[in-house]
Amino acid sequence: MPGVTTAARAAVASLPKTPGVYRFRDESGKVLYIGRATDLRQRVGSYWSDLRGRRHLKRMVTQIVRVEAVVCDSVHEAAWLERNLLERSKPRWNRIRGGLEVPIYLRLDRRGGVPRLVVDYGPFTPDVQDVFGPYLGGTKARLALNGLGRVLPLGYTGDRLTGSERDMARIRGVDAADRDTLVATTAGLLRRERAAIDAVRELLTRQRDRASEGLAFEVAQRVQEELEAIDWLVAEQKVTVDGAADCEVYGWADDLLVRFHVKGGRLCTWTQRDCREANAQRFLERTPEAWAPFAARSAELASRLAVAHAR
Template sequence: MTDRQSTAGAGSIGEVIARLPDEPGVYRFRDASGRALYIGRAVRLRRRVRSYWGDLGDRRHLRRMVPQIVRVEAAVCASAHEASWLERLLLEESRPRWNRALGGAEVGLMIILDRGRARVQVVHETGLPPDDELIFGPFLGGTKVRLLASAIHRVHPMIYAREQLSGAERDLGRIRGVGVQDRDRMVASVIAVLERRPSAVAEFLAALELRRDTASRQHSYELAGQIHQELAAATWLLAPQRVAIGADGRTVDERDLYGWHDGVLVRFTLRSGRIRGWQIRDLGDRASRQRVAATPSQWRDFTESNARLAAALRHVAD
């Protein structure tokens, strides 16, 4: 197995950039010897990568790096949240010379659903929760995660569906139309949202939009602004995210995940539910077949789409 590297002029770099999708993902720059120079993330890969050959703005320290770039690699992700996680995980394993930090200032947090107390709580990553608690995540971004917890309480105020309430709490529950009989239903809805079930997420985001628009029509602009922030955080955090899983502490799966297309093999290394490595190599169909066949079906769309992208970029550069 060889990892072919070749120099690329400005023209071929431009062709590579033109083949990048305008989707979220992670990109990696390499020099003529194959060394990784930089790993970054993008909401729109093509636009972000192209920016390095334009005005770098507050990234002026990267000007000396750009002439050394001879290969661009990219991995497309299902969401900006997933791209943020993938960048962070890759940089935790190996930080290229031109990366100053681990990638972003976001903190990885979990959300615990305490069914006994009918509430959600934001915590740092931990082990197995107590029997009556469920743990979801990880979610990336401390402020965003707390805004999501606030949004959950706004749409599903479970705290007012407990059996033991103060007089003031009972009054607030009546105002919200919530009683003990609603508790199981709301708990189930919150679980569905935090598990990112598409229909539950869509319904949850629509409920937030309705509350924001209602507050705006009533000229409660401060409240509308708060809900808008919650909506933005929820939209970001509840989008599909596969590269950082294993929130319950039981995931110990360690394996290599493969995708192959047109002579190019892509390998992602999975450790304890996290993608920790990303390699791209040339390899024939026959030698790749067994590796790809051993990749679990739930990862196939991720590995195969990135193999197609890797092949498209590699063949242009070569």
């Protein structure tokens, strides 16, 4: 056993320093644990160094003989993929099926003549419009909501404001004539439109820098957290998309075939097996074009890890 666990530890060097999801297998091939990482190499390597608050996993580490991983396009995507996999199957060393974060949505509520961006949990009837998400992590979503309200004050563009609200509208420099522009920018950001994202980031960055220059460091820190939360919301994330079609996603590299199954808009299973190139082609043809880079990258990483384990 020491030989194979040493090989698993050595495979860490083959991991990229990018966001992703990893899993550990034991000698029989059984999955021991599934986790996510902002930096795959650092996170997986930490299991063989300082476990800190994860000391309960010390016995598990001695059983790891194989490391597998998938690179994701964002930390948010990695969080969703981990959740989806754990909802389908919870390995012994994972504590909670699915995870602690609650999926939420942001919705433009236009009732009362004053558009507002609100947190919602769904489900939604077919007639409900202007719904964005789902997002994973209510804390980050609410921080992002605060940041958007800071620079896109929709609440002060109503036609029937109180006296104090009119005063605040003057201070914020908005009125009813700005309503459509603010709504369009808000919706554009949540649709991940580059121009809207850049505009909001620039406005928040200016506020952060002004606060810092004025020695209001707590305010500056709060605005920085809001910026990071907005980056979380708008980051690429395709493993959980409401209404997306079911599909099979395949990647191949060096006689190793990686398969992902997308059901109900959720990437929910991940497997890999040996496969000759001639046999792989019919599977690769099933992969939707939008998924091809993700699948190819996953297969290349799986192949590198397989070679590392074989050394």
